[in-house]
Amino acid sequence: MRNLNPLHLLFVIVLFLSCGDQKQEQEKPVEEKENKEQSNEEGKTKTILFFGDSLTAGMGLDPNEAFPAVIQARLDSLGFKYNVVNAGLSGETTASGKNRVDWVLNQEVDIFVLELGANDGLRGISPEETRKNLQEIIDHVLKKYPDSQIILAGMQIPPNMGPEYTAAFRSIFPDLAEKNEVKLIPFLLEEVAGNLKLNQEDGIHPTAEGHRILAENVWNVLQPMLKK
Incomplete structure (x- = not known):
């Protein structure tokens, strides 16, 4: 076998190293892009x-006293990167909510907390109608944002409508939560409903202290779903 000239040998080594560096340079942008995309997703x-x-x-x-704002304050204090949007509307029924939901979904939603039905119950609307409207809202959210998570806030009403209607x-709410495999707040007004000290003069709407308890009821279900 013919011995390589030292100059030729040096040329082969340099060429080999150059090809290796070029390959690494070609792979590097792909790796950097993937890492950047992952970082952007995590930091979103x-x-x-x-x-x-x-x-x-x-x-x-004051809007800052409502339970969604209390949730936002807690998220911020714990370092969670979540922005809370309060899309509550006084007097809303499940029927009017069904008509309004498309408008509020103009922005991407990661967690959708559905709190409707109380006004239906106070007005004596058929439970089947309420159930149907809530199901359509859930369907609409998942159709537009399939990866979003839904929390359904359970509600109860006073017994003056009769035991059958009340039951x-x-x-x-638990039926819909089970059917759709979504998270359920068993009763949003737990420990607040019927407590005169925790409700305003109308006996229906919670005080600021009452809203802090509502926030706890929500947080118990929401917290396990959060990602830092």
């Missing part, structure tokens, strides 16, 4: 949208 501020009636809107209170209304 996600959206939690509260869609409800006067309870969500915080009727009679039928109460069952709407």
Whole structure:
């Protein structure tokens, strides 16, 4: 075998190293792009949208005292990158909410908290109608944002509508949560409903202190779903 001239040998080594460097340079932009995309996704501020009636809107209170704002303050204090949107509207029923939901979904939603039904119950609307409207809202959210997570806020009403109506209304929320495999707040007004000290003069809408308890009821379900 012919011995390589030292100059030729040096040329082969330089050529080999040059090809290796070129390959690394070609692979590097792809790796950097993937890492950048992953970093951007992890650092993205996600959206939690509260869609409800006067309870969500915080009727009679400063907006910063309503339970969605209390949730935002806690998220910020714990370093979670979530932006809370309060889409509560006083007087909203499930029927009017069904007509309004498309408008609030103009922005991407990561977690959708559905708090509607109380006004249906107070007006004696058929539980089946309420159930149907809530199902259509859930379907609409998942159709537009299939990866979004939904929390359904359970509601109960006073027994003055009769035991059959009261029971039928109460069952709407756990039934829908199970059917759609979404998270359920068993009763949004737990420890607040019926407590005069925690409600405003109308006996229906919580005080600022009451909203802090509502925020706890929401947080117990919301917190396990959050990602830092």
